[in-house]
Amino acid sequence: MVSAAVKDDIIQQLKKELLSLQGYKRAAGEQVISFGLGPIEKAFPDRTFPVGAVHEFISNATEDAAATNGFIAGLLGKLMRQTGVCLWVSTKRSLFPPALKLFGITAERIIFIDLSRPKEALWTVEEALKCEALAAVVAEISELSFTESRRLQLAVEQSKVTGFIHRYNPRTENTVACITRWKIKPIASAIEEGMPGIGFPRWNVQLLKVRNGKPGAWQVEWSAGGFQHITSQGLSISTSEKRKAG
Amino acid sequence: MPKRFVAIWFRHLTTDRMVRRRPELKGTAFVLAATERGRMVIKASSIAAQAQGIHVDMVVADCRAIMPTLQVFDDKPGQAEKLLNALAEWCLRYTPVVAIDLPDGLILDVSGCAHLWGGEQAYLKDILIKLNNYGYNIRAAMADTVGTAWAISRYGQIKPIIESGGQVEALLPLPAAALRLEAGILAKLDKLGLYQVRSFIKMPRTALRRRFGQELLSRLDQALGQEIEALQPIRPIEPYQERLPCMDPIRTATGIEIAIRKLLEKLCERLTKESKGLRTCVLKAYRVDNNIQQIDIGTNRASRNVEHLFKLFEIKIVRIEPDLGIELFILEAPIVEELTSAQDALWNSAGKHNDMRIAELLDSIAGKVGIAAIHRYLPDEHYWPERSVKLASSLEEKAITNWREDIPRPVHLLSKPEAIEVTVPIPDYPPMLFRYKGKLYNVSKADGPERIEQEWWIEKGLYRDYYCVEDEHGARYWLFRLGHYDSGEPKWFIHGFFA
Numbered sequence: 001m002v003s004a005a006v007k008d009d010i011i012q013q014l015k016k017e018l019l020s021l022q023g024y025k026r027a028a029g030e031q032v033i034s035f036g037l038g039p040i041e042k043a044f045p046d047r048t049f050p051v052g053a054v055h056e057f058i059s060n061a062t063e064d065a066a067a068t069n070g071f072i073a074g075l076l077g078k079l080m081r082q083t084g085v086c087l088w089v090s091t092k093r094s095l096f097p098p099a100l101k102l103f104g105i106t107a108e109r110i111i112f113i114d115l116s117r118p119k120e121a122l123w124t125v126e127e128a129l130k131c132e133a134l135a136a137v138v139a140e141i142s143e144l145s146f147t148e149s150r151r152l153q154l155a156v157e158q159s160k161v162t163g164f165i166h167r168y169n170p171r172t173e174n175t176v177a178c179i180t181r182w183k184i185k186p187i188a189s190a191i192e193e194g195m196p197g198i199g200f201p202r203w204n205v206q207l208l209k210v211r212n213g214k215p216g217a218w219q220v221e222w223s224a225g226g227f228q229h230i231t232s233q234g235l236s237i238s239t240s241e242k243r244k245a246g
Numbered sequence: 247m248p249k250r251f252v253a254i255w256f257r258h259l260t261t262d263r264m265v266r267r268r269p270e271l272k273g274t275a276f277v278l279a280a281t282e283r284g285r286m287v288i289k290a291s292s293i294a295a296q297a298q299g300i301h302v303d304m305v306v307a308d309c310r311a312i313m314p315t316l317q318v319f320d321d322k323p324g325q326a327e328k329l330l331n332a333l334a335e336w337c338l339r340y341t342p343v344v345a346i347d348l349p350d351g352l353i354l355d356v357s358g359c360a361h362l363w364g365g366e367q368a369y370l371k372d373i374l375i376k377l378n379n380y381g382y383n384i385r386a387a388m389a390d391t392v393g394t395a396w397a398i399s400r401y402g403q404i405k406p407i408i409e410s411g412g413q414v415e416a417l418l419p420l421p422a423a424a425l426r427l428e429a430g431i432l433a434k435l436d437k438l439g440l441y442q443v444r445s446f447i448k449m450p451r452t453a454l455r456r457r458f459g460q461e462l463l464s465r466l467d468q469a470l471g472q473e474i475e476a477l478q479p480i481r482p483i484e485p486y487q488e489r490l491p492c493m494d495p496i497r498t499a500t501g502i503e504i505a506i507r508k509l510l511e512k513l514c515e516r517l518t519k520e521s522k523g524l525r526t527c528v529l530k531a532y533r534v535d536n537n538i539q540q541i542d543i544g545t546n547r548a549s550r551n552v553e554h555l556f557k558l559f560e561i562k563i564v565r566i567e568p569d570l571g572i573e574l575f576i577l578e579a580p581i582v583e584e585l586t587s588a589q590d591a592l593w594n595s596a597g598k599h600n601d602m603r604i605a606e607l608l609d610s611i612a613g614k615v616g617i618a619a620i621h622r623y624l625p626d627e628h629y630w631p632e633r634s635v636k637l638a639s640s641l642e643e644k645a646i647t648n649w650r651e652d653i654p655r656p657v658h659l660l661s662k663p664e665a666i667e668v669t670v671p672i673p674d675y676p677p678m679l680f681r682y683k684g685k686l687y688n689v690s691k692a693d694g695p696e697r698i699e700q701e702w703w704i705e706k707g708l709y710r711d712y713y714c715v716e717d718e719h720g721a722r723y724w725l726f727r728l729g730h731y732d733s734g735e736p737k738w739f740i741h742g743f744f745a
Contacts, residue, residue, distance in 0.1 A: 063721035063743055066658040070745020073657070085604055096659035096742060097623040097635050101649040108638065108645050111604075112621040113611060120615045127610060133603040186745070188690065188720035197693040198716050201745045222745070 019045050022212050035078045038229035040205065040220070045212035051079070052160035054129075054152050056144075056178035058167050065168050067186040067203050069095055070103070072164050074222055076136055077104035079162060084135030087128045089113045091121050091141055092168075104225055122148055129155040129163050136162045142170050149176035181209040187219060202230065248410045252340075252354040252370065253395035254377070254386045256333075259350045261292040263329055264319065266381045275313060278321035279306050289321040293383070326350065333377075334480045340373060345477040351399070353392055355477055360388075366407050389413060392477065393469025397424035413470050418444040425465045431458050486524065486579035488512045495534050495571020499563055502531070502572070506559050507552070509577035514550040523548030523585030529559060531566055532574040539566045543613055546605045546641060548583040554606045558613050605641060625649045629698045631659060631741065653696065654714055656724040656742030663739035666725065673731040676713040680725065682740050687723070691716040695727075714744065 035041070035049045044050055057072065059065040077100075080086055088095070088110050097107035115121045118141055125139045129152055144165060156163055165178065183206040189199030200223035207215045219230040256262070265272050275295035279286045286306035295316065300309045309316055326349055334344045334352055343355035356369070363369040370388055377384050387398035389408040394416055398408060401424040408416045417424070420443050422435045435458070440446045446454065447466065455463055467473035488509045496502060506529060517523060525548055531539040543558040566572075608620060622638040624645045634650075668677035676692030694713035700706070708729035716722045722744035728737045 061721075062658070063719075063723075066656070066743035067721075067745050070657050073745070087607075094658040094660065096631075096656055098625065098649055099655045099657045099659075099745070101651045102655075102745075106645070106649055107623050107625075107635070110622075111608070111641075112623070113615070113619050114621060115615055115619050124611055124615065128607060131603055131607045133601075133607070186720045186722060188718075189716060189722075191691065196691075198691050198714050198722065201722070202720065203745075 016046070019212060033078060033081075035075060036226040038218075038220075038227065040207070040216075040218050040227075040229070043207055043210055043213045043216050045210075049075075050179050051162045052156055053179040054149065054156055054163040054165060054177075055180045055182065056149075056165045056167065056176055057182045057184065058170060058173060059184065060169055064183075064185050065166070067201070068166055068182075068184040070201055070222065071182075071184045071203055071205065072138060072166060073100055073103035073105060074227060075164070076138065077225075080105060080109060080135045084109065085133070086110045086136045086138065087113060087124075087134055089115070089121050089124050089128065089137065089139045089141075091115055091118055093140060103222070118143060125163070125165075126151055126155050129161050130159050132159045132161065134161050136164065138164045138166065140166045140168065142168055144170075144174075144176055146174065146176055149178055153177045153179075179211045180207060180213075182207055189221075248390055249355065249357045250360065250366070250388060250390060250410075251392050251395045252356050252373065252386055252388045253347070253392065253399040254337075254352040254354070254373065254384055255399045256330075256350045256352075257383045257385065258290070258293060259329060259382070260290040260321065260326055262382045263325075265292070271317075274317065275300070275315070276317035276319060277306070277309065278319050280321040280323065286318070331480065333382075337373075338481065340369070342481065342483065343477060343479045344481075345479050347396070351396070353395070353477060355479075356388070370406060389416065391469055391471040392475045393426065393465065394471075396426060397469060400424060414447070417469060418442070418447065422446075425462070425469055427462060427465055431462055434458060486513065486516070486522075486582055488577045490575040490577075492573050492575070495568075495573050497568045497571045502563055502566060502568070502575075503556075503560070505572075505575045506563075506577070507556055509575060510552045510555050510559075513577055513579060514552050514555070517550040517579075517582070517585075521585060522582045523550045524555075524579040525581040525583055526579065527555065527559075528578045528580065530576045530578070531568070531572040532576070533568070533572055534570045537569070539568075539572070541565055543609075544617075545609045546612070547602070548585040549606075549609075550585065551606075554609070557606075558609055561610060561614050601641070608641070628701065630701055631655070631698070633701070633704070654693070654724075654744070656722075657745040658743040659724075660741055663726070663741045666738050666740050668725075668738045674711070676715055677725065677738065680715075680738065680740075687717045687721075689715045690718045712741070 032048055033051060037049060041047050041049060057068045059068045076086055086109065090112065093112065093114055100107045100110070113124050115124065121139065121141050125137060128134060128137045144167060152163060185204045187202045187204050189202050191197060191199040200221050202219065202221045204217065204219055206217045209215060221228045221230055260278055261276070264276070264278065273294055274292065275298055276292050277288045277295055277300060278290040279288050288300065288302055288304050288306060288309065291300045291302060298313050300312060300316065306318055330346045330348070330352065334346050337344045337352060337354060341354050341356045341359045345353045347353045360366040360369040363372055366388055370386055373386055374384065385399050387395050387402055387406045387408070389395040389398060390410055390413060394408055394413045397420050398406060398416060401420045421441060422443060423432055424443065435446070451463060464473055468475045490505050490509050496505065524545070526542060526544045528540060528542040533539060541559065541562040543555065543562065549555060612620060622641070623635040624638045624643065625647050626634055626636040627647055628634050664682070666680045666682045668680040670677045674695065676694055677689055679686060679688050692713055692715040695711035697709055697711050699709045710726040710728055712724060712726045714722060715725055723740055724742035724744065725738060725740050728739065730736070
């Protein structure tokens with residue numbers, strides 16, 4: 001009779017083998033960055049948010065775009081930590097730098113490249129993704145073809161830079177070679193009964209596609225400098241960072 | 247900036263040198279003489295000898311008759327030139343451009359140097375005192391042109407420094423010889439009684455040219471600054487330039503790449519030797535049909551990294567049209583900055599290494615899409631949202647103040663607030679619903695107002711009362727009312743979107 005713990009170990013081992021057969025591998029010396037995404041992390045292969053890959057976000061409304069940029073900023077804050085530098089390439093930027101402080105980013109560490117032509121923007125993104133010195137690259141473009149996304153994916157495979165492509169109002173939601181596809185929408189914030197004002201930002205996070213993982217949908221709140229998962233009972237206590245009072 | 251020149255006149259160059267080598271000669275009458283047509287002719291005489299009436303070009307035998315105790319030394323030909331060369335080298339401490347003015351002077355181009363000594367007065371004084379301490383009897387003058395500086399140093403009576411633009415007044419009382427004229431012209435002027443510059447400076451130019459030739463006019467123009475006089479510095483400032491002539495005309499991109507790489511290697515080798523780095527670089531390709539093709543690059547930080555510079559050029563190679571072929575490449579670095587190897591190593595060490603690579607990435611982006619596309623923001627001490635950020639001027643610029651976290655700011659800010667229609671229950675309350683771009687939004691939660699006053703010292707206008715509102719679907723907006731509620735119909739605007 002094999003005990004349950006040993007069984008779990010064997011299953012984990014087999015899962016890892018499967019992943020490596022499917023072409024997913026993590027570099028030996030790579031540090032694991034904690035994103036504090038809670039249950040969302042279960043959707044990813046090996047239960048860690050994939051860095052060194054290109055993620056795709058799609059938003060259709062202005063409100064969704066703001067929520068998506070908020071979510072990206074939350075991830076960026078964790079990626080850049082204290083000293084990292086990030087490139088924000090955009091064809092139509094309305095991001096307001098002071099807002100980034102809420103997500104733990106001092107905006108002077110982000111270099112904005114504002115371009116009018118999508119072709120130039122794509123070239124810049126590709127060049128930036130090849131530069132290992134950057135922590136991450138964010139691109140706000142609307143159209144991305146499969147071939148173009150392949151080029152970006154090839155660039156990050158060499159350099160291990162994380163890329164976020166935010167597509168606002170794309171003509172079609174075509175297949176691209178990105179590792180994930182996300183849709184973020186704002187949802188009503190929660191405040192204590194009878195109190196005026198607005199609560200912490202809350203989003204409905206949809207993971208539509210993820211390579212070697214399980215897609216799903218979650219509701220998260222950004223508070224106390226991290227993502228907090230929302231369950232039907234309220235905020236989950238299992239998240240890595242406990243919510244601070246106030 | 248106007249040019250400034252200093253002319254130094256060594257009144258007793260060779261004899262002063264003699265005294266420096268043999269201090270016992272100080273104050274005694276002696277001459278330096280050389281054989282000329284079978285007799286000894288005096289080439290230089292000491293101050294004491296001059297006081298006795300012994301002058302240059304007299305025959306030694308005659309002088310011995312005047313003064314039997316006169317000491318005579320051999321004059322070595324070419325010594326004055328050698329001496330001036332050494333003095334010019336010494337003067338490099340004052341300015342990088344020093345020229346020799348035979349037989350007994352130096353010309354210094356001191357444009358933009360004097361302030362380092364605390365002004366022109368102090369600068370000239372420093373030169374005079376230092377050279378006097380070495381035992382040289384000198385006169386020096388400063389002016390806008392070589393000609394005027396020369397004239398004042400030899401013949402000036404009033405002051406040694408002629409302020410910018412004061413050449414004419416300074417020259418008026420001087421003798422004609424102050425214009426560096428040939429003996430023949432001087433004799434002619436003398437014969438006509440034109441002893442001073444003032445007596446002929448106003449004469450018609452045609453008349454002067456007819457009588458005295460072009461030389462007088464050009465000397466006059468040089469002294470007044472109407473004609474540029476080129477100096478021949480002892481250490482010519484070599485431009486950062488490399489040439490590559492080609493045996494056969496080059497027409498392919500590969501060929502151009504090889505040429506650029508070769509030129510960059512040569513240029514960077516020289517920059518390394520002089521511990522410099524380039525900020526801009528221009529490649530000129532001379533075509534067979536006499537057309538010149540040109541591409542240029544710029545860097546954010548002084549660089550002498552061949553690979554990096556090559557990459558910057560690589561992006562622009564397509565802009566060269568080789569047509570029938572290129573026969574000569576010239577690579578120039580017009581702007582060069584100090585870049586010590588220590589700095590270089592510093593940038594390469596762990597933490598800063600990334601900075602350099604980011605700078606290099608930005609260089610190539612700037613080369614492709616233009617520097618205007620790159621922005622970096624710093625917090626500014628203003629509450630007014632549009633003014634709360636300012637553009638950073640460089641990659642290294644640090645923020646003076648911290649980013650505010652205590653006041654809510656939207657993730658997206660509209661570049662211009664857009665007008666909305668609202669329904670507001672009570673004055674100073676947030677709206678119940680608003681219409682934006684034809685769509686109706688029901689406000690379910692709201693926060694505010696946050697009043698932001700217009701900064702009257704910058705711009706006149708009404709204050710804004712900002713409200714954060716959330717609609718029934720959970721989307722969050724930043725709205726504001728312009729001005730006071732009582733002032734008739736207050737206008738409402740949407741200014742941003744929260745995450």
